[in-house]
Amino acid sequence: MDEANLIEKCKRGDMEAYEKLVKKYMKRAYNVALYFTKEPNDAWDVSQQGFLNAWKAIRRFDTKRAFFPWLYTIIKNEAMKKFRREKREIESNFIPLTIDVPPEKQLEDKEKIKRLRDAISQLDAEKREIIYLRHFTEMSYKEIAESLNIPKGTVMSRLYYARKTLLEELKNV
Amino acid sequence: MSKRGELINKYLDKELSNEDKEELEKIVSEDENLKKELKELKEMQEVMYMLKPANSDQEWENYWQNLYNRLERGIGWILTSIGAILVLAFLGFEFIKDLIQDPKLALYFKIGLMALLLGLIILFVSVVRERILMRKYDKYSREIKR
Numbered sequence: 001m002d003e004a005n006l007i008e009k010c011k012r013g014d015m016e017a018y019e020k021l022v023k024k025y026m027k028r029a030y031n032v033a034l035y036f037t038k039e040p041n042d043a044w045d046v047s048q049q050g051f052l053n054a055w056k057a058i059r060r061f062d063t064k065r066a067f068f069p070w071l072y073t074i075i076k077n078e079a080m081k082k083f084r085r086e087k088r089e090i091e092s093n094f095i096p097l098t099i100d101v102p103p104e105k106q107l108e109d110k111e112k113i114k115r116l117r118d119a120i121s122q123l124d125a126e127k128r129e130i131i132y133l134r135h136f137t138e139m140s141y142k143e144i145a146e147s148l149n150i151p152k153g154t155v156m157s158r159l160y161y162a163r164k165t166l167l168e169e170l171k172n173v
Numbered sequence: 174m175s176k177r178g179e180l181i182n183k184y185l186d187k188e189l190s191n192e193d194k195e196e197l198e199k200i201v202s203e204d205e206n207l208k209k210e211l212k213e214l215k216e217m218q219e220v221m222y223m224l225k226p227a228n229s230d231q232e233w234e235n236y237w238q239n240l241y242n243r244l245e246r247g248i249g250w251i252l253t254s255i256g257a258i259l260v261l262a263f264l265g266f267e268f269i270k271d272l273i274q275d276p277k278l279a280l281y282f283k284i285g286l287m288a289l290l291l292g293l294i295i296l297f298v299s300v301v302r303e304r305i306l307m308r309k310y311d312k313y314s315r316e317i318k319r
Binding site: 099167 | 179181182185186210213214217220221223224225226227233236237239240241244247
C-alpha cells in the first residue's frame with residue numbers, strides 16, 4: 001500500500017494504518033529529534049509527541065506532500081517548545097553521534113572516526129544540519145528540500161560545500 | 174551549483190545514472206585534482222558509515238506500544254473531561270437555579286450572578302470558536318522561528 005493510501009486511511013481514524021506509518025518512520029523521527037534534543041530520552045519523548053501531534057492533525061494534511069518532511073517540522077517545533085519550556089538553548093555544536101566500529105577494525109579506524117565526529121561538530125549550524133539529515137536520517141534530497149523549505153538545488157549545493165568543508169576540517173582536526 | 178558539484182554529490186550518494194557516470198568519468202580523467210578530491214571524499218564517506226546516532230538501537234518493538242498507550246490515554250482524557258464538564262454543568266445549573274429562586278437573596282446579587290455567568294459563557298464560546306477556526310489551518314505547514 002502506498003503512503004498516500006495509508007494516510008487517507010489514517011484520516012478516517014484507522015489506527016492500524018497509522019501503526020504502519022509510525023513503524024516506517026520511527027527511527028528517522030527519533031534521529032531527527034535526537035539532532036535537536038541531543039539526549040536519547042528526550043529524543044524518544046519528542047519524537048513520540050511528534051507522532052501524537054501528527055495523528056491529531058492528520059485530517060488537515062495535504063496528501064500531495066510527502067509525510068516525512070511534515071513530520072520533521074512537527075518534531076522540530078516540538079523540540080523548540082520543549083526547549084522554551086525548559087529555557088534551554090537549542091543551538092549547540094554537540095552532535096549526538098556514537099562510534100560504531102566493527103570488532104575487526106583497528107584502533108587507527110577508531111581514531112579516524114573520532115576525528116570525523118569532531119570535525120562535524122566544528123561545522124556551522126547550516127552545514128552540520130544538512131550533513132546530519134543526509135547521513136543519519138537518510139532523507140532524500142527532495143525530503144530535505146521540503147523539510148528545510150529550500151529548493152532542491154540549494155540542498156545539493158549546501159551539501160556539496162558542507163562535505164568539502166568537512167573534508168578541510170578533517171585535515172585540520 | 175556547478176554540474177561538477179552535483180555529480181560529486183550523486184556519486185557519493187550512489188545516485189549516478191549511467192549518463193552521469195560517463196560524464197563524471199570524463200571530467201575526472203581530465204582533472205587530477207578532482208580525482209584526488211573524490212578519493213578523499215569517498216574515504217570520508219566510508220568513515221561516516223561507522224558513525225551512528227546515539228542510542229539508535231533502542232527497543233523499537235516498544236515504540237508503537239508506547240505511542241499507542243499515549244494515544245489511548247489522550248482519548249481517555251478527552252472522555253473524562255467531557256464527562257466532568259457535563260456533570261459540573263448540571264450541578265452548577267441546579268445550584269444557580271436554587272439561588273435565583275431563593276426569595277431571601279437580593280436582586281442585585283442575582284443580576285450580578287447572571288452577568289458573571291453570561292460573561293463566562295461568552296468567553297467559552299469565543300475560545301471554542303477560535304479553536305474551530307484554527308483547526309482549518311495546518312499549523313505544521315511551517316516551523317516555529319528559532
